[in-house]
Amino acid sequence: MPEGHTLYALARDLHAAFAGTAPLVTSPQGRFTDGAALVSGRRLLGVTSRGKHLFLEFEGDTWVHVHLGLIGTFTVDHGGWTAEAPVVGQVRMRLATDQHVADLRGPTVCAVVTAEEVAAVLARLGPDPLRADSDPDVAWRRITRSNRSIAELLMDQSVLAGVGNVYRCEVLFRHRLSPATEGRRVRPTSWGLVWDDLVRLLPLGVATGRIVTVEEQVLEVEAALGRGEVPRLEERTSAVYKRDGQPCPRCGARIRTRLVAGRNLFWCGGCQRRR
Ligand SMILES: [Zn+2]
Structure with missing residues (x-):
């Protein structure tokens, strides 16, 4: 299972690739089609992690909450792909811009949530040693x-x-x-x-x-x-x-x-x- 440092680095990479853009969000596998439609084309404000949870904040108080679980992966390309990049395997969620594509596979959680729901997840989590504000x-x-x-x-x-x-x-x-x-x-x-x-x-x-x-x-x-x-x-x-x-x-x-x-x-x- 990925530990917190992996999620932290992933949040950093996703943030660097997509923050400030309005990515096309899709669900090639089909299990996140409704959620993807809710956030696709919205501006992505930022990506953060807390422990093993990942939060993608879109404009309009709309978040995507991701937990990779035991086998999930979220791969971010480092340039050279496009939204038409071939889909390999069961991709639950794809983020795509002209410059970047990121594919999420096999998560235990991938859901559109509100700020209140994010706060409720955070309230259940202990402090994360990677965050300077942790107590x-x-x-x-x-x-x-x-x-x-x-x-x-x-x-x-x-x-x-x-x-x-x-x-x-x-x-x-x-x-x-x-x-x-x-x-x-x-x-x-x-x-x-x-x-x-x-x-x-x-x-x-x-x-x-x-x-x-x-x-x-x-x-x-x-x-x-x-x-x-x-x-x-x-x-x-x-x-x-x-x-x-x-x-x-x-x-x-x-x-x-x-x-x-x-x-x-x-x-x-x-x-x-x-x-
Ligand atoms: Zn010993």
Whole structure:
């Protein structure tokens, strides 16, 4: 499933391609024909993301709300296509101008909504570490009242928006937190470190298109960005994610895995032992 940094980069690309234009909006597949007719030809004011949700704001208090779910994709061309570009696969929604075409496939949500409905979606979401106006205390209040494990809470979009399975596993490892720790037993200082780390790591994901969580790579990418370069990365690496059975890079103990909230959790049985 795409994590928040992917949606953030997608919103940025869609905004750059379409904001200020009045794109032709269609539904080649036919399942969004009525919605497409409502927004087609309207001026697109902007595109934003919050967590895993995407919002396209059109003039006249009309929005399109998109959630990609597990398998959805939204591809934006970078020039060279036209509205007549061939349709490949099941395209729920196509945005097209003389310069750009974007195709949405397989979303769980693609709907025309009002500003009130957008506000209602936002009210259900926790703070997004990629947004400067996010308040980590909103997440903290939900965490510290909960008997659920921190591993479950980090994936709950009403606690924190945009963090998915890879970041959850890696950030818990980086702070030696046992994934089984109940929310109410997490120390405020630990939460502060986790939040600050997500605020540091997620923009690296936006900049590189990869999840960067291994400290050596984090420093490398930060240095490259500091020099104004686009960092080149080899294959994604992780400390614990999908490394079950291998030795922990920090303590050598065996990395474990278990299904939590429908997703495979990975952690080190040594340095992330429950205290
Ligand atoms: Zn370890």
